[in-house]
Amino acid sequence: MLNLELLQVLGLKIFFAFLMVSVVMTFAGYSVLAERKVSAWMQGRVGPNRTVLPFVGHIPFVGSFLKGIGIFQPLADGLKFLFKEEIVPGHVNKVYYYMAPLVALVPALTTMTVLPFGEFFHHSGKSTPLILADLEIGILFILAISSLGVYGIVLAGWSSNSKYPFLGGIRSSAQMISYELAMGLSLLPIFLWVSQPGSSIASLSLVEIANSQNASAWLALVQPLSALIFLVALFAETNRLPFDMPESETDLVGGFHTEYGSFKFGIFFVAEYAHIVIGSAIFTLIFLGGWHFLPWINDPWPSNWVGTLLGTGWFLIKTISLIFFFIWIRWTLPRFRYDQVMNLGWTKLLPLSLANLIFYVILVTWLDLSAATP
C-alpha cells in the first residue's frame, strides 16, 4: 500500500517532472525568440526589441539591454495567444479539432522523461545521471513516442475539414514514415559500435551512450555519415524548414494549422519548438558527447556539485548551439518540393543508411575477430 516513503519519492519525482517540463517549455519559448532574432540578424534587421516589463525598462543600462535583446517577447507572445479571441470554424469536426493540439504536445513532452542532461556526483565520488527515468531502452522510447507526435498533425489536418490542412496532414504522415526508417537505421551502427564485444555497455540507454564518449572520440567523429543521416532525418521529423511539408506556408497557407487560432495554435507552435529542443538534446547526447568536455580530453571540472553544474551547463551550451544550427539552416535553405522530399528519403537516405549499417557490421566483426586472434 502507499506508505510515507513512497509518497515522498513520488512527490519528489513529480516535482522534478514539473521542473523539467517548465525548463523545456521555457527553452521552447526562447527558441521562438531566438528564431525571430537570428532570422532578423541574417536579413539585416534588428528583431523584436520593444517589449518590456513595467519597471524593468527604467533600470539604467541593464533594462535597455534586456529590452534590446527582446527578453520579454516570449512572455508577450504567450499572453497574446491566451487573450486572443477563440475562433472555431463551423465546418470542423469539433472533438478531434480540440484534441489535435494536445495530441501534438503530449508526445513532445513525454520524450523528456528519458532525456539525461548531466551527472550528479556523490560524496564517495560515484556519479548518477540526472534523468527522470533511466530506461534501458531510452533511445527506442524516444523514437517510439516522438513518432506518435505525427498524429497531432494528421488529426488537425483531418478534423479541420478543409483542403490545405488536409494536404498538410497527408504530407506529414508520408514524410514521417519515410524518414523514421532512415533515422532508426542511422542509429543502429552507433549502438553496434559502442556495445561491440568487449565493451561494458549492453543497452540502448542514452546515459551509457553519453558516458562512452567520455575522454574519447565523439561519435560524430567516429561515424560522420551516421551523424549526417540522423541530422537530416531529425530535420524531417521535427518538420523544420528544408522539410516543412505539413506547414509550408507558401503553398499550403499554413498547412495543418490553417484553421487554428489563439491558444490552440500556440500549443502547436510550442510543440514544434519542444521537438526541436529535445531533438537537439538527443543529437548532443548521441553524437556530441553529452555533458562531457571536448573529445579526447578528460572533463576538466571537479567531481562535486561544481562539476555537476558545469557539466550540465556544457550540455546546455551544446544543445543551444544545435538549436542555433536548426535556425541557421532554416533561414539559409529553401523548401524542398514534396516529391523531392520523398525521393531524398527513399532513394538516397535509406540505401545510404543501409550501406552504412552493413559497412559498420563488417568493420565491427573484423575488429572483433582481429582482437580475438592474438
Next chain:
Amino acid sequence: MAKTRVLKRIPLSLSERTYLPQIVTGLKTTFSNMFKEKVTLQYPEEKPSIPQNYRGIPTLVKDPNGREKCVSCQLCEFVCPPKAIRITPGEVPDGDVSREHVEKAPEEFEINMLRCIYCGFCQEVCPEEAIYLQDEYSSSGYTREEMINKKDKLYELGGTLPDEHYKWDNKKKAELEGNPH
C-alpha cells in the same frame, strides 16, 4: 537581331549532387550577414530623410510676411480628382490692411484625408502657390471627422514657406509706379 545562344547543360558533379558544398556556401553567406550593419530604422524615434520633391500631406502655407496666400479661387477644388477639397469662399475681413490687395479669402478650407490620393494636382494648379504637399506623411485619427483637415490645421501643418516671386508686392509696387501691367 538578337541571336539565340543555346547554353549547354553541364551535368552536376557528384559533390554538387549531394548538395552539401552548396549548403555550406549558403550557410557561410547567412552567417556573415549576421554581423553586417543593420538597415532597420527605429521608426518613431528615427525618421527617414524625406526627399525634396516628396508628396506628403497637402497643406496651406503663408507668405514670408505671415499673410494668407490662398485667394479662394477654387481651382484646386475643381481639379482635385477624388474631390477631397472643399472651399467656402468668403470676404477678406474689413480693416485687414495687409491683405487689401486681394478680393477673396477662404472662409473655410477642408481637405478630407480619407479621400486625398496625394496626386499633387492642387499644388500644380494653384496660381498663388498657396497649397503645398510637404514632407509630413503620417496622419491618424479615431473618427472620420478627425481625418478632415480644417483651415487652422492646414495652416499649422503648412507653416511659412520662402517666396521667390512676391507676386502681390511686385504688383503693388508696379501699380504705385504707374505701370499696372
Next chain:
Amino acid sequence: MNLLDLLFFFFSSLAAGGGLLMVVSKHPVPAALFMILSLVGVASLFVLLEAFFLAILQILVYAGAVMVLFLFIIMLLDVGPDGGKASKIRILSGFAGAVAVGLIIVLLLHFSQQSGFGLSSNAWPEINADSFVNGSNLTFSTSVKNFGYGLFTKYMLPLQVAGFLLLAAMVGVIILSKKFRIKKP
C-alpha cells in the same frame, strides 16, 4: 486491490474499449484512432508486466508506423463512412463476431475451471532461465541484450523465416503494384 490491479483494470479497459469503439465507429479515421488507443492500452499492459522492450516495440511499430500508414491510406483515398450499403458483409461480420465472442467465452470458462476465475500459475508453463536461453549463462531478464541473444541463437530459424516471409510479401506487393509495360512487336 492495490495500485497495480487498478492500473491493470484501467489499461485493459482502455485496450478493450478502444477495440470495441474501433469496430463500431462508422468513419474509418476515428476507427483508426481508436485502434491506436487500443494498441497504446496493450503496450501499457506490457509495461505492467515489466516487458518494457515489448511495450516500446508495440508503440514504435504498430502505433508509430503501421497506423500512420493506415491513416495515410485512409486520408489519401478519402474513404468516407460506409452508408449501410454492404448489408451482406454486415451479416457476415455479425456472424464472425458471434463466433469470436463464443470462442472467448469458451476459453474463459476453460481457464476459470482450472483454479477460480483468474489464471492459475500452472495454466502456462513457467518461464525461467532454461526455457528462455538454453545453455547460455545469461540469467533471465527482460533486458534488450537477453532478448537479442535469444533471438539470434535459439530462435534464429524462426527469425530468418519470418524475415524471408516479409521479404516475399514486399516483393509481391512491388510486382502487383508496378505497371509493367508490355513490349509490342
